[in-house]
Amino acid sequence: MDKILVIGTVAFDTIQTPFGKIEKALGGSATYASYSASFFSKPNILSIVGNDFPKEYIELLKKRQINLDGLQVSGKTFFWEGFYEFDMNEAKTKKTELNSLADFKLKMPDSYKNINYVFLANIDPELQLETLNQMKKPKFVVMDTMNFWITSKRKSLMDLIKKVDVLLLNDGEARQLFSTISLVKAAKSALSLGPKAVIIKKGEHGALLFTKDTHFSAPGYPLEEIKDPTGCGDCFGGAFIGYLAKTNDLSEANMRRAVVYGSVVASFNAEDFSLNRLKTLTMGEIERRYEEFKEIREF
Amino acid sequence: MDKILVIGTVAFDTIQTPFGKIEKALGGSATYASYSASFFSKPNILSIVGNDFPKEYIELLKKRQINLDGLQVSGKTFFWEGFYEFDMNEAKTKKTELNSLADFKLKMPDSYKNINYVFLANIDPELQLETLNQMKKPKFVVMDTMNFWITSKRKSLMDLIKKVDVLLLNDGEARQLFSTISLVKAAKSALSLGPKAVIIKKGEHGALLFTKDTHFSAPGYPLEEIKDPTGCGDCFGGAFIGYLAKTNDLSEANMRRAVVYGSVVASFNAEDFSLNRLKTLTMGEIERRYEEFKEIREF
Numbered sequence: 001m002d003k004i005l006v007i008g009t010v011a012f013d014t015i016q017t018p019f020g021k022i023e024k025a026l027g028g029s030a031t032y033a034s035y036s037a038s039f040f041s042k043p044n045i046l047s048i049v050g051n052d053f054p055k056e057y058i059e060l061l062k063k064r065q066i067n068l069d070g071l072q073v074s075g076k077t078f079f080w081e082g083f084y085e086f087d088m089n090e091a092k093t094k095k096t097e098l099n100s101l102a103d104f105k106l107k108m109p110d111s112y113k114n115i116n117y118v119f120l121a122n123i124d125p126e127l128q129l130e131t132l133n134q135m136k137k138p139k140f141v142v143m144d145t146m147n148f149w150i151t152s153k154r155k156s157l158m159d160l161i162k163k164v165d166v167l168l169l170n171d172g173e174a175r176q177l178f179s180t181i182s183l184v185k186a187a188k189s190a191l192s193l194g195p196k197a198v199i200i201k202k203g204e205h206g207a208l209l210f211t212k213d214t215h216f217s218a219p220g221y222p223l224e225e226i227k228d229p230t231g232c233g234d235c236f237g238g239a240f241i242g243y244l245a246k247t248n249d250l251s252e253a254n255m256r257r258a259v260v261y262g263s264v265v266a267s268f269n270a271e272d273f274s275l276n277r278l279k280t281l282t283m284g285e286i287e288r289r290y291e292e293f294k295e296i297r298e299f
Numbered sequence: 300m301d302k303i304l305v306i307g308t309v310a311f312d313t314i315q316t317p318f319g320k321i322e323k324a325l326g327g328s329a330t331y332a333s334y335s336a337s338f339f340s341k342p343n344i345l346s347i348v349g350n351d352f353p354k355e356y357i358e359l360l361k362k363r364q365i366n367l368d369g370l371q372v373s374g375k376t377f378f379w380e381g382f383y384e385f386d387m388n389e390a391k392t393k394k395t396e397l398n399s400l401a402d403f404k405l406k407m408p409d410s411y412k413n414i415n416y417v418f419l420a421n422i423d424p425e426l427q428l429e430t431l432n433q434m435k436k437p438k439f440v441v442m443d444t445m446n447f448w449i450t451s452k453r454k455s456l457m458d459l460i461k462k463v464d465v466l467l468l469n470d471g472e473a474r475q476l477f478s479t480i481s482l483v484k485a486a487k488s489a490l491s492l493g494p495k496a497v498i499i500k501k502g503e504h505g506a507l508l509f510t511k512d513t514h515f516s517a518p519g520y521p522l523e524e525i526k527d528p529t530g531c532g533d534c535f536g537g538a539f540i541g542y543l544a545k546t547n548d549l550s551e552a553n554m555r556r557a558v559v560y561g562s563v564v565a566s567f568n569a570e571d572f573s574l575n576r577l578k579t580l581t582m583g584e585i586e587r588r589y590e591e592f593k594e595i596r597e598f
Contacts, residue, residue: 219516
């Protein structure tokens with residue numbers, strides 16, 4: 001089992017969906033990603049929180065063997081408030097307070113620099129780039145992003161895409177980034193920049209994995225009710241790289257399995273607010289749902 | 300191999316997509332459905348065209364062994380003009396001239412009444428109901444519909460759904476008909492009305508098959524370019540029931556295979572305007588793409 005470095009945000013989230021509301025709950029891309037990765041491997045967080053960050057959240061992460069040596073503490077914790085409308089497909093932002101994230105200067109613990117598996121979860125692409133540049137010899141680098149960075153830091157994002165092994169993004173972002181309605185064309189454009197694989201997350205419609213010569217389509221899990229989709233993309237990425245770090249097999253066939261594990265953990269995450277569902281999730285449940293994914297697509 | 304009755308429209312279509320335009324081309328739900336079904340079984344059309352309907356179109360259908368004894372000729376052929384915008388997901392109607400379809404009175408040839416497999420392709424639900432009532436002992440009835448009938452003839456549609464074995468509809472229609480964003484809930488509502496199975500067509504995202512206890516997710520085929528999606532839903536339905544009539548096996552496992560054959564033929568249809576791609580399609584191409592569908596979802 002290999003370790004994983006996860007850079008991203010650790011945040012307070014206030015979220016409203018048609019199914020309820022939660023205030024100042026634990027959130028952030030690095031939180032969801034590392035928590036999900038912890039079912040498979042040993043994540044190491046690189047991020048920042050404020051002095052107001054509750055000890056119980058720290059304990060929650062430590063209990064999952066998540067290393068927090070790279071978690072700085074300063075000022076106030078990054079805060080995001082958003083809501084989902086009826087269709088639950090896209091988060092609408094009500095308020096963003098960057099707080100300590102605004103002055104976040106990377107301080108990479110020496111123990112992190114030799115880590116083989118790197119997940120650049122959603123955060124400013126310049127921080128993602130800087131992180132990558134400090135790694136000694138990363139074996140496998142996965143990056144995620146979001147529409148905000150596609151609009152505001154397109155150049156840095158494009159530079160970064162050229163240096164990673166796998167680009168993760170959702171269908172709307174893929175269409176936006178490569179100016180095409182066709183996901184197949186978007187994926188080909190992405191692959192032409194350098195990554196060995198591109199994964200397009202499609203929410204309830206599943207996920208697509210593209211490599212130069214192959215195409216894999218993972219089904220969506222038939223959840224009757226989605227309570228809160230926040231963090232599902234981060235969970236997907238965390239479980240994806242977590243499974244690869246655990247198995248240390250980067251074949252296309254194993255990446256397919258990793259995509260399904262990513263889908264499994266993301267589907268659980270949508271069942272409740274914040275990390276509430278992940279907190280009670282067991283490896284047995286993950287394996288059972290993985291088997292269900294097999295049955296769903298069998299013909 | 301069993302015969303199939305197909306009731307639906309035979310039409311002239313004028314269609315504009317971002318990839319071109321075609322004028323007064325052969326179209327209609329019964330046309331696409333029976334043409335697709337003809338790869339697997341012997342379709343019998345119940346419909347009406349005008350005196351202006353070209354002999355070459357009749358010949359085209361006859362060459363595929365499609366029985367036209369139930370094709371009436373009177374007045375002018377039903378005409379539809381529509382266009383697709385950039386996202387190609389939904390046809391926008393520019394003009395509809397019902398013409399002879401407005402006075403269409405069912406005249407069912409006696410030879411049709413004993414047919415076992417019935418496809419009620421998209422047409423006025425009252426005509427679908429009347430057709431069904433004239434069948435002696437249909438073994439398997441599949442129905443399709445469209446948003447227009449959900450709005451204008453909801454009551455007839457609901458009555459009909461109670462009498463069929465399989466309800467086919469696309470994701471937007473499922474959400475509209477059962478007033479829910481959740482496709483799982485929509486499918487459960489549909490099943491509670493009587494059908495043994497519900498199939499939700501999701502275009503590029505594939506198709507879902509729901510029965511009381513099972514769920515099947517067929518992947519979408521990664522077409523780089525969709526030239527004209529007109530008729531894809533009809534092709535899906537035609538190939539679906541065609542394969543079932545051919546194999547005469549109504550198990551859930553075989554329905555899954557039929558869903559994939561439906562997806563295969565629909566994906567070919569989107570590659571060109573009108574029936575242009577279907578005209579050159581071979582059973583060998585269908586079987587090869589069926590195998591591709593297996594590879595796409597393997598993990």
